[in-house]
Amino acid sequence: MKLKTKFTLLVALCTFALLGSFYQLSKNSAERTFLAFNKQSAVTFGHSLLDDDLVEEALTGKTFASPEATLTFLASTFPEQLFIWRDANSTADVKILNPDLTIDYEQVKSGHQFSIHHPGVAAFVVQFNEAQYVLSPQGELFWLPEVLLDRSFEKEALQQAMLDDFMLTLVILSIIAALLAWLGSWYFLSPLKQLKRSFKAIESGELDTRLALKRHDEVGEIINSFNNLAAWLQGLHQQYKQMNSDLSHELRTPLNGIRSRLEAMEDGIVPMDKAQLAVITQDLHNVNRIIDDLCLLSLTESKQLTLSSTRVNLSELLTSTLVRYQAQAEARGVKLDADIQEGVSVTLDAGRVRQIVVNLLDNAFKYGADGGVVTLKLSYQDNELVITVADCGQGMSPNQLEQVFERFYRAQGSRHDTSSLGLGLPICRQLAELMGATLTATSTENQGASFSLRFSRLT
Structure with missing residues (x-):
């Protein structure tokens, strides 16, 4: 998920x-x-509502000195009722007996409206069409069951x-x-925190750091990418160490040979003749070849190499390339087979294709001549133009096959090769990618190896 x-x-x-x-x-x-x-x-409001006649009966024949006295008498006589007194000539003069309550009066079209306030709750508003009882000379009485007010506040x-x-x-x-x-x-x-710690470990040089968390979401994909990156960095570091060792060895050997011969010539131990100069020239050629290979590999990996594509007869190009190996094949007792489809004309960089094929044929003679047969084939397969170089030699193990295109990797030693640095196949693969092609290898131990250069979009 x-x-x-x-x-x-x-x-x-x-x-x-x-x-x-x-x-x-x-x-x-x-x-x-x-x-x-x-x-x-x-x-039961039937018991709570107070009839006007009862109030009139209670007040008949009694005289009170103030509105408060009247309200006190009525509250003691009818304790379940809340009585309000209002001065008929003053809208501001409204009295209520309960000290916890305050009351406001407003004259409305339909009668009299009172707002009764209790601290902490909203006002209770009650409206009467007319005064329920009129006191002489200017007082008016209103009343309502206290239970209504209590329930409103509750x-x-x-x-x-x-x-x-x-x-x-x-x-x-x-x-x-x-x-x-x-x-x-x-x-x-949590997995990202583990990932952060793992990156810190990588920064500290612990290139064998891996995360074993098993997830199948985006975090799992990130962790898997981290493990792949860590493995790639570890392999790159090992290649770097091996490269330093190989370069030191490959460059030191010819340079030491040149220096020792020159010193011997200076001391008169070795004559300064054409034979000695030829040896020095060959050593310089080996050094120059290593430098050229490194520069070419750098250009191809950075995609800075410029291709020069022209219309070329690929069949004739491969046939002419194969001719240069006839003498070598006869000298070593190797049968050189050619299965080249005729009339194949395409647009590509002929020089780079020839460089790839020459490198593959060189490797076939170096590592597969023991099988006695080297084959160069050109044909169309499933709408792809395929150039194949195969031999019947010792072949490679699965582990060797996985690493054969890595820089400075040499699958096996050869008595015919004393100067290989392991850059040829990586250069060939990079050149193939620049031309939009793929270079793949198949091999079985003791049954030879086959390298195929496939073009899918040639015209």
Whole structure:
């Protein structure tokens, strides 16, 4: 499963779980709150509503010194009611007996509106079409069951409690979400932390560092790429060490030979004649060849080598190249077979193709002449133009076959080759890639080796 899919599923699952939990907890909390409120509000209003005649009967024949005295008397007579007194000539003069409450009055078109305030809750608004009882000379009385006011305030308190519960639930679920996010990030980033430590180890020179974590997502692909990179760096480092050793040896041998011969000539031990100069010239040629090979390999690997493509008769080119090996084949008792399709004309860099074929034929004679047969073949196979050089010699093991195109690698020694540096095949492969071709090798031990140069887009 891809990392993107895992992350999407994790986020979706956490979101669903958290929202579902929040919904369920909020629903249960609301149900419990309203159930409790409804139980408390189960009031028989028939017993709570006060008839005007009862108030008039209670006030008949009584005189009070102040509105407060009137309200006190009525509250003691009808304790379940909340009485409001208002001055008929002043909208600001409104009195209520409960000291915990404050009241505001507003004249509206449909009558009288009062806003009763209790600290910490919203105002309770009640409206009357007219005064329920008129006191002489200028007072007006209004009343309502206190249970209505109490239930209104309790409802407000319960709503606030619900909001507090919802907020607490949201905070708790947010903490859980943060914890799940942290655990998820730890799960996803833990391999990357291992990868970081492994890169540090590589930087410290521990090129054998590998990660054994088995995953099949993008992180697993990165880890696999890291292991491949580490293996490549380790192999490159080994090649570098081997290259230093090989270059030191290959360059030191001819240079030491040149120096020793020149010193011998100076001392008169060896005559300064054409034979000695020829040996020195050959040593210089070997040094120059090594330098040329290294430069050519560098140019091909950096894609800076310029190709010169022209229309060429490839059949004639290979036939003429094979002629130069006839004498060598006769001298060593090797049968040189040619299976070259006639009339093959294509556009390519003839010099580079010839360079590849010459290198492959040289290797065939160096390492496969023991088989007695070397074959050069040109043909079309599955819409590809294929040049094949094969021998029937010692062949290569699977391990040798994997490394045969690496720089400075020599599959096996040859009594006919004393100066090979292992650069020929890497150069040939790079040249093939520059021309849009592929160079491959197949081999079986004791059954020879075959190298195929394949062109798929030639015209």
